[in-house]
Structure formats: C-alpha cells, structure tokens
Amino acid sequence: MHPQDQITEVIGRIYRAGLTTTSGGNISVIDRQGDIWVTPTAIDKGTLQRKDIVCVKRDGTVKGYHRPSSEFPFHKAIYEARPDIRAIVHAHPPALVSFSIVRQIPDMNIIPQARHICGPIGYAGYALPGGEELGKEIAGQFGKGFHAVIMENHGTVVGGSDLKDAYVRFETLEFSARTLIGAKTIGEPRYLTDEQISEFESQIPEDIPEMEEVEHTPEEQSIRRNIALLVRRACDQGLMISSYGNMSVRWQGNDFLITPRDVPRWEMGLEDIIQIREGKREPGKLPSRSLMLHAGIYEAHPEVNSIILTQAPNIMSFGVSHTKLDVRTIPESWVFLQDIISVEFGKQFAGDPTIPGLISKNRPAVIVQNDGIIVTGDKLLQTFDRLEVAEFSAKSLVMGHPLGELVPISPDQIEDLRRKFLS
Numbered sequence: 001m002h003p004q005d006q007i008t009e010v011i012g013r014i015y016r017a018g019l020t021t022t023s024g025g026n027i028s029v030i031d032r033q034g035d036i037w038v039t040p041t042a043i044d045k046g047t048l049q050r051k052d053i054v055c056v057k058r059d060g061t062v063k064g065y066h067r068p069s070s071e072f073p074f075h076k077a078i079y080e081a082r083p084d085i086r087a088i089v090h091a092h093p094p095a096l097v098s099f100s101i102v103r104q105i106p107d108m109n110i111i112p113q114a115r116h117i118c119g120p121i122g123y124a125g126y127a128l129p130g131g132e133e134l135g136k137e138i139a140g141q142f143g144k145g146f147h148a149v150i151m152e153n154h155g156t157v158v159g160g161s162d163l164k165d166a167y168v169r170f171e172t173l174e175f176s177a178r179t180l181i182g183a184k185t186i187g188e189p190r191y192l193t194d195e196q197i198s199e200f201e202s203q204i205p206e207d208i209p210e211m212e213e214v215e216h217t218p219e220e221q222s223i224r225r226n227i228a229l230l231v232r233r234a235c236d237q238g239l240m241i242s243s244y245g246n247m248s249v250r251w252q253g254n255d256f257l258i259t260p261r262d263v264p265r266w267e268m269g270l271e272d273i274i275q276i277r278e279g280k281r282e283p284g285k286l287p288s289r290s291l292m293l294h295a296g297i298y299e300a301h302p303e304v305n306s307i308i309l310t311q312a313p314n315i316m317s318f319g320v321s322h323t324k325l326d327v328r329t330i331p332e333s334w335v336f337l338q339d340i341i342s343v344e345f346g347k348q349f350a351g352d353p354t355i356p357g358l359i360s361k362n363r364p365a366v367i368v369q370n371d372g373i374i375v376t377g378d379k380l381l382q383t384f385d386r387l388e389v390a391e392f393s394a395k396s397l398v399m400g401h402p403l404g405e406l407v408p409i410s411p412d413q414i415e416d417l418r419r420k421f422l423s
C-alpha cells in the first residue's frame with residue numbers, strides 16, 4: 001500500500017476509536033528513498049483523505065496541498081536516530097495522557113503480549129511542542145533503544161518497522177494503560193512475572209497435521225463470513241485489539257473454523273480463517289495459539305457452537321486486579337452470564353482440563369487472570385452479545401466504584417429471573 005493510503009487508514013482508525021482529537025496527533029512513514037510522508041497541520045482528522053498527506057523530501061522540499069504537521073521535527077529526529085524505525089504514531093490518547101500528567105510509566109507486565117509488543121517504555125521530559133528541544137528529548141529516548149515513549153505532560157510517541165507494527169504497539173499501549181487505570185479504580189493490579197510471560201510465549205502449539213484436500217461447502221463459507229464480520233465488529237466496538245483475541249465456530253461434529261495467529265485482527269479476511277477437520281488444519285495456515293482450548297471445549301460441550309477469547313478493557317480491569325466480576329447487577333447481565341469465575345494464569349495452556357471443566361450452561365464465560373475472557377454460546381452472535389454484556393457490566397462496575405458498593409440483585413429476585421427466563 002502507498003504511504004498515503006496507509007496513513008489515511010490508520011489515522012481514521014485512531015480517530016474513530018477515540019484515541020485522538022481532530023487537531024491532535026500525527027503519523028508518518030519514511031520510504032526507501034528517505035522521503036517522509038506525514039499528516040498535515042490543522043486539517044480535520046475526521047475527514048482526512050489520501051491527497052491531504054504531505055511528503056517532505058530528503059532535501060527538505062515539501063510536496064502536497066498543505067504544510068506538514070507542526071510536530072514534524074521530532075518525527076525527523078527519530079528517523080535520524082533509529083534507521084530501523086520506518087513509521088511513527090504520535091497522539092494524546094486519554095489513558096496514556098493520564099500517565100503522562102502524573103509522570104508515571106505504565107508497567108506492561110499485566111497481560112502477556114503487552115511486554116513483548118511494547119517493550120520497556122521510555123520517558124521524554126517536557127519541551128515546547130514543535131521545537132528542536134522536544135525533538136532532542138524524544139530522539140534521545142529512541143536512541144536508547146525504546147520503541148515507545150511517554151511524553152511528559154503531552155502524550156505518547158511509538159515507532160515501528162512499518163505503520164502496522166507502530167499502530168499495533170500504540171493500540172496495545174493505550175489498552176494496557178486503560179486496563180491499569182480500571183484495575184486501580186476497583187483494586188490493585190497484579191503483575192505477571194517474566195517467567196510467566198516466557199512460559200506463555202513458549203505455548204505456541206505444535207502444529208497439527210495439514211489436511212490433503214480442503215472442502216469448502218456453502219455452510220463452511222457462511223461460517224467464514226460470519227467470523228470475519230464479527231471479528232471486525234469486535235474491533236470496532238472496543239471488544240478486541242489487533243494484538244490478541246480469537247473466535248471459532250463449530251462446523252460439523254467436532255470440526256470447526258478458527259481465526260489465525262499473527263494477523264492483525266482488524267484486517268482479518270475470509271481467506272485467513274482456518275478450517276480444522278478431524279484434527280487436521282488447512283495447509284499453509286497457522287491457527288490461533290489457543291486452538292487446543294477451543295477443541296477441548298467443543299469436545300466436552302456439544303451444546304457449545306461458538307467461542308470467543310478476547311481482552312476488553314473493563315473486563316480486564318477485573319482480570320488484572322483479580323477482583324470478582326459479579327454480574328448480579330441488572331437483569332440482562334445476570335440472565336446472560338449468571339456466574340463468571342476466574343482462573344489462575346496458566347490454566348488456559350494447551351492440555352489443561354480446568355476451563356473445559358468449568359464451562360457449563362450456567363457458566364458460559366470464564367476469566368483467565370492477566371490473560372482474557374473466554375465466552376461460549378450457541379450462535380456466534382449470541383456469544384458476541386454475551387461478551388458485549390460482560391464488558392458493559394464490567395464498565396458499569398468500574399464507573400460505579402467511586403459512587404459506592406454494588407448492591408446486587410437479591411437471591412429471591414435471582415430465583416424469579418431464573419424461573420422467567422432460564423427454565
């Protein structure tokens with residue numbers, strides 16, 4: 001993709017996700033010739049088009065309809081300090097700004113992929129925006145090897161080997177900051193040890209054998225479409241981030257279709273989805289690393305026909321603070337979820353029988369501490385709805401925490417709900 005198209009797509013995503021204001025934030029990509037493509041200054045981020053993206057040539061001449069971003073000097077300084085960085089995202093997303101104004105660096109050891117993706121994070125002291133001194137401060141931090149930097153009383157800047165890489169890092173960083181703030185609102189965050197994270201990383205499943213012939217029936221293809229559609233929707237609704245999460249749907253018997261690993265979730269297409277038939281996978285495709293957990297749940301529960309495993313910020317505030325997510329909040333939450341249990345980190349690893357053993361009709365969702373939530377159901381849309389209800393419930397509990405303690409629906413009222421909706 002041309003740098004102008006890449007930048008237009010990513011700035012649109014960032015704006016729609018509420019991670020930048022129309023005036024704040026800027027993105028750049030350096031091409032092979034050493035020319036830098038960058039967002040323009042003072043143009044509405046909500047309606048930015050490819051022709052608005054400006055090119056600053058190596059010799060400093062500007063090509064395009066606008067002036068480059070006023071923060072271009074620090075983009076240039078980073079590229080000079082770090083030839084391995086080929087794209088930069090800078091913005092003022094709310095949770096990272098919270099860290100920047102209390103002058104703290106978020107600890108990435110809360111979820112397994114965050115440390116690996118974001119790495120240790122640098123910290124640049126305050127300097128006047130658009131000035132040379134700010135460029136020096138930030139480039140100095142990147143010069144030490146960081147890929148992400150908190151800017152004091154300003155925001156954040158992240159670099160990547162390409163724009164996709166930078167965007168995934170930026171999104172994971174803000175997600176982790178939101179989760180930490182939520183966890184601190186309701187309790188205290190607990191962190192994973194480096195050993196736990198290494199253990200998680202070594203969990204990439206030994207790949208199951210490939211099938212020789214692939215059969216795509218119309219039903220199989222409609223499942224594929226459904227998964228791709230709902231993955232996209234989960235990303236748009238803030239229920240899944242690019243770097244983590246998977247979905248599967250039972251096809252026939254214990255055969256199912258599942259999302260791949262290492263594909264950014266928001267750009268997953270139909271052809272990326274992988275068929276698993278009689279314990280074999282489609283040739284040349286790598287299924288999600290939690291493949292065996294999905295297979296185990298389908299085998300143990302004939303009534304389960306779809307599974308979503310994901311991280312959403314408010315659910316994860318519970319998952320990271322090891323606080324019970326009590327869904328006796330409103331009738332909808334209890335009827336949809338009844339009882340959400342949480343299990344220790346490590347119980348999601350391949351071959352562990354704990355989670356398939358806990359899932360039941362009265363317990364469709366399980367939280368894995370510091371990892372994610374597993375939601376099960378019949379149709380995929382029903383499972384998606386359950387996930388949405390879980391995140392809404394968690395959000396109300398986090399937001400309500402400063403107001404007072406939850407007064408749950410009483411046991412008698414729960415019995416009434418059970419009789420009316422679940423029998």
Ligand SMILES: [Zn+2]
Pocket residue numbers: 024025071090091092129154155
């Ligand atoms: Zn800024």
